[in-house]
Amino acid sequence: MTKRELVVAQGKREKVLKLKKLRVKRRNVLILAVAMFIANVAFGMAFPYLSVYMKVLGASMFMVGLLSVAFNLTSTVFQYPFGWLSDSTGNRKGFIAFGVASIGIFYTAMAFVSSPSGVLILRTLQGIFGSAMTPAHSALISELSTRAGSIFGLFNSIENAGFMVGNFLGSVIVSYLGIRKLFVLSSFLLFISAGIVLFIREHPAGRRPFLGIILVREGRESWRATVKSSAFKRLMRGYLGLFYVTVFLVMVASGQFYSVSSVYFRETFGEWSVGVIFGIESLAAALTGYFLGKLIDRHGAKRFYLIAIAGYGLAFLLYAFVKNVWLVFGVAFLSGLKWVMTINSTSAYVAQNVKASERAQGMGLLNAMMSLGWVVGPLLGGYLSGISFTLNFVSTLVPLGLAFVLALRLPG
Template identity: 65%
Template sequence: MSRRELVVTQGRREKAGKVRRIRIKRRNVVLLAVGMFLANVAFGMAFPYLSVYMRLLGGGMLMVGLLSVAFNLTSTVFQYPFGYLSDRTHNRKAFISFGLFSTGAIYALMAFVSTPIALLVLRTVQGTFGSAMMPAHSALIAELSTRVGSAYGLFGSIENAGYMLGNFIGGFIIKYVGIRGIFLIAGALLVLSSAIVLLLRERPRPKRAPRKLILVQEGRESEKATFQGAAFKRLMRGHLGLFYLTVLLVMIASGQVYSVVSVYFEETFGSEWVGLLFGIDSLAAALSGYLLGKLIDRYGAKKFYLLAIAGYAIAFLGYAFAKSLPIMVAVAILSGVKWAMTLGASSTYVATKVKAVERGQAMGLLNAVMSLGWVIGPFIGGYLSSMSFELNFTSTLVPLGLAFLLAVRLPE
């Protein structure tokens, strides 16, 4: 074979390989989108009724708040380790699938509990195993596109559309199947979504020599791994560390409100409006997510992060003072838009500030900080709501105002 023929053959092979990689990436996008859409349908059905279920089992407002505290405390502890392991193994789909499957199995078990303590224990375990999903999920989305903001916006729209559909389905079928039936259906959907995610095709994990034994596993040889302390320190210092602090403050305010707002909706407008108002919120997030992602790519994540914080303040004041359904619907729309903005802007900001090899850890830290805010916030929210929902909602202006002032100092 002549030199020219060799060059032509090599060029054809490279072109075929590039086409094959593009096809695999597109297939992965479709499979991940379908899997996460179904998962969020399940989340949308089950989550709004957890607080109501706790009240039906005899738990007070403190126990309602502890549902969020327990889940997010364990999630905070385990998100960074799971993010590290997904970086180390280069196996995102396994962690996503495991998190979805375990969350679904525990939702199904919740249908059979009869005491507040049992529900709280299951929610705690759910936070532990479910935390495997989010760091790998966030890192994988960033790896599927060179336009990170648009990718997060697209998946944000898809997932919020699923959550919205779940909210509406839950609000409609609760009269027929009850809360226990909703948990069983949500569990089945999550198991199905975990199976779909396993169909993703990832590059083979590189073989590395393990260095330290830190994860003891009963009955078989332990996984050998080590946390990169230097990476953790890099992620937590400087402007990125300041950004994580602002996210913590915003999520404290979020935890104050959303850990109790379903009870507030149920008492104010009736149980059927719990799912419907959450659904309107999710619909707004779904419709705005992709457009916001494109705007974030064009104008920068910081600007939209600041707008999102302002949106939180306006929405929470709306919850405090809106007493009619039309106004509350408008507030729910605003709430959905600010959540899409928060998720897209914060994920894009972090993903574009770190190296690809540390992206899983960086996303794990972002999700851990969000979860930590939901550990602190529900304590405050449960206590203040026992006195007045309005007092609780308006008090969020304190952490939100501080977060806004700190975020102004962040670089673009």
């Protein structure tokens, strides 16, 4: 074979290999999309009824608040170590499947407990083991396309659509079968989702040894798993560290509002309005997520992140002062837009600014900052709402304003 023929043959092999990789990526996108849609149907069914279940079992409002704090606190602690493990092993689908199945196991267990403390313990464990899913899920999505904004927008639309379907299904199931059976059915869907994820084909990068991890032992003072020689210090330095601080501040404001919003909506507009308002938020996110993602790719993540922060402030102010339920439906649509814009822009910003070998850790740290904000925010929201809902909602402008000013300093 002549040199020219060898070059042509090599070119054909490379073309075939590229087409094969493209087919695998498209197949993986489809599998993950189906799995995450089903998982979010389950989340949408079960999540809204956790606090209701606690009240049915006789919990105080303080314990209902602890349900959110405990879950988000454990998620904050464990997401980064799970992200590190995912990067270290090159395994994404295994951690996603483990996290989704773990959430299902604890929902099943909740159906059989008879005390609020039992639900609280199970929700805490759910936060620990379920956090294995999030960083690997975000990292895998970022690896499915070079257009981070578009791919995150697509999945946010799919997942919000699933959550919305779950909301409506959950209300019907509770009416006919009760909350306990709702949790069991949600678990069944989560197990199906975990099984589907395992059909994803991935090519793990070189595995790194597990030297440097200090595992938590009984009686140790700190609950944190310490990771030596990791990317944590690099991710928290410079403008990336500043970015993560702004995410934390935005989520403090989010936690202030959403930890008490159900009670506010019920007292202001009636019990029927709660599901409708949250459903409209999910609908807005599902309809616009993909298109906003494409715009983020075109115009930059920082610009849309700033718009999203401003959207939070506007939405919370309108929720505080608009007393007509039909106008509040419009506010809910705006609120859904700012949420999906936040998720798309922050995920795209991390994907574009963190190298691939540390991406799951970067995504894990992003999700950890969101969870940490939701630990602090509900504590503030519960206290301030005891004085006045309006005071609480208006006070969200303090962390949001600080986040906006700091975000202006981020490089585009």
